[in-house]
Amino acid sequence: MDCIFCKIIKGEIPYDKVGETDKFLAFLDIRPLAVGHVLVIPKEHFRWIWDVPYVGEYFEYVAKVANAQKKALGLDMVKSIVVGDEVHHAHVHLVPYESSGKARGFDFTRFAEVSKQEKDEVLKKIRDSINL
Numbered sequence: 189m190d191c192i193f194c195k196i197i198k199g200e201i202p203y204d205k206v207g208e209t210d211k212f213l214a215f216l217d218i219r220p221l222a223v224g225h226v227l228v229i230p231k232e233h234f235r236w237i238w239d240v241p242y243v244g245e246y247f248e249y250v251a252k253v254a255n256a257q258k259k260a261l262g263l264d265m266v267k268s269i270v271v272g273d274e275v276h277h278a279h280v281h282l283v284p285y286e287s288s289g290k291a292r293g294f295d296f297t298r299f300a301e302v303s304k305q306e307k308d309e310v311l312k313k314i315r316d317s318i319n320l
């Protein structure tokens with residue numbers, strides 16, 4: 189099966205891990221809409237999030253990651269987006285939102301430019317916050 193997220197889970201593609209459990213993985217989106225944009229996926233392949241039989245547990249983990257992002261980045265909220273067309277493996281987007289209005293909304297064609305240094309800093313902050 190040619191699923192990019194399954195390849196990430198198997199370690200066949202490099203990625204920036206934010207956190208994980210035995211069932212779920214959180215990592216930085218390679219095409220971020222904002223600095224610190226995270227994807228949370230189940231490690232088992234499901235086409236849609238509503239196919240995940242333990243969707244309650246899934247969303248508890250999504251909430252944990254979102255709250256860690258808020259805390260780590262000092263933000264009011266994290267936009268939570270479920271679309272599902274881009275990659276055919278269940279995933280939830282968590283996009284840090286600045287209430288200043290600088291956020292880019294839901295336009296998936298406009299990506300944020302994030303330097304390696306910015307990426308490394310945000311990754312460390314969120315990882316540290318999840319592990320508290």
Ligand SMILES: [Zn+2]
Pocket residue numbers: 191192193194195232233234276277
């Ligand atoms: Zn998959």
